[in-house]
Amino acid sequence: MWYPRLAAALVLPLLATLLAAPAVAAVRPDAFSRFAGTAKLAQLAAEADGSLVGADPTGDRVVRIAPGGDVTEVAGGAAAGLDRPEGVAVGGDGTVYVSDARHRVARITPDGRLRIVAGNGSAGAAVPGLALASPLTAPAGLAADRDGNLYIADAGSILRVTPAGALSVVVTSGSAGSGSAGSGSAGSDGRGSDAEVAGRGVAVDSLGNLFVSGPDCTIARIAPSGERSTYAGRGCGRPVPGRALDSRLGPAAHLSTDEHDVLYVADAAAGTVAAIAPDGMLTLRGSRTSGRSAVANAAGTVFVAAPDGVHRIGPATPSAPRDLRVAPRDRALEVSFRAPLDPGTEPISSYEVSLDGTQTWQPLTTAVAGDRLTGSVRGLGNGVQYAVVVWARNAAGPSPGSTILPAVPGAIVQAALDGTGQRADSEGTGLRADSGGTGLRADSGGTGLRADSGGTGLRADSGGTGLRADSGGTGLRADSGGTGLRADSGGSVVRARPDDAFLPVTGGDVAGQARMGGLAVLLGSVLLLIGTAIRWNGMERASSGVRSAP
DSSP, X not given: OOHHHHHHHHHHHHHHHHHOSBOOOOOOOEEEEEETTOTTOOOEEEOTTSOEEEEETTXXXXXXXXXXXXEEEEEEHHHHXXXXXXXXXXOTTSOEEEEETTTEEEEEOTTSOEEEEEOOSSOSOOOSEEGGGSOOSOEEEEEEOTTSOEEEEETTEEEEEOTTXXXXXXXXXXXXXXXXXXXXXXXXXXXXXXXXXXXXXEEEOTTOOEEEEOTTSOEEEEOTTSOEEEEEOSSBSOOOSEXXXXXXXXXXXXXXXXXXXXXXXXXXXXXXXXXXXXXXXEEEEOSSOOOSEEEEOTTOOXXXXXXXXXXXEEESSOOOOEEEEEEEETTEEEEEEEOOSOOOSSOOOEEEEESBSSSSOEEEOOEEETTEEEEEEESOOTTXXXXXXXXXXXXXXXXXXXXXXXXXXXXXXEEOTTSSOEEOXXXXXXXXOOBTTBSOEEOTTSSOEEOOBTTBSEEEOTXXXXXXXXXXXXXXXXXXXXXXXXXXXXXXXXEOOGGGOSSOOOSSOTTOOOOHHXXXXXXXXXXXXXXXXXXXXXHHHHSSOOOOOO
């Protein structure tokens, strides 16, 4: 029978957003661990793949620390010529920058050599103009924004170097207040000179706001317009959770922000890390880590450059597998995903897959394919919808689940990889039955589905916006706006209006939730469709059969 498969094909596009949501996971408490061979690093920076880069002033080198803790040298030795490197930053394109005691800032080439981007090798106040021609006093903390600009904390001044190599002074040492940098006017929080800037640490968020550590245990924020205010801290002391402006802070050597614009301040005196969210609320991460620099990866794990090595503050279990994709096969599903960004405190030992949205799990054997892991689940039923989710395990337990994706083995539709919808086409990826022109067929444009026996049957409009049966105007039709469903046989109309919200699905957020009332009406509509399809089944019996394209 073709109509059960047709019903599944029509339901899947509407239910995709209901199932394409992250698996719910319990809150995972932080655990503490330390990476060997990483002692006495200065500034740390996070890379997109979860690795860290760190400046090693005692070894005159820059190192990379893999998510599992393996340490490799990025630049060092005679070829690099580094002299007590202090600051590091990673640009949006993956370029690594480093500052050292020779009054210069350089980018590191893939072969480990330095290419100077600022500083002529002499000590002195920075001069606006060509960055390579300007002296630098004592470049320390570095930060890079998404536009390719590099920021340098140089003896209290904050310098900007553009991708074209032009240097400008954003803030001069000791300037204070809001308004434009260096104006000396009162801060927007009413603290006046509390917004003073003369620190070694600098960070930048996705909006272009600069954060600079001040001389009196405060953090100043400098907007792209130049307006400045105190962002956190009311003097030196132990930080406490709550409003960042009301908390004291320890002296901050380096600052960093993560992809969610959370600001991290390592407090060596208190042995903790202050994490300040964009709404200005401060939380504490860790309780026995004393370091000069703290960064977080995209999974939210915090790393601190402490004297005895890099400390890891995060869950003992892995983070969730990333970028799940599911492809239908005959009685099987092919699964692929990217490994968790953070493996936890122990190596990942295995992966498991659930086909019912985290209710039950089974082992998943994986193979490496480029930067992805792949595996297959076999022995499934064609035309049956599954809710696929994957998680990773280490000795401490399972990770949170990946995003949940709906999938139907052997189905005529397949969830798009970007989660935006479904598609059937004539290139072998869909299902086509056409015996003598009678049966079920996916249009070559991939936009719809139709049964065409003498113009009578079921058809999806080429725009992909609606579904209709058009035999003399009698049948089932979904309005082109996609807002309702109606049967119009002989002028009798039964219709779900837009305000009935029979399928209240919102776009954009893959974790969107469906309302139970809308789902109930959806299922009722499916039953109506199946009943109509049964009446049309006589057509199929009269035909010479239905054949499926490979």
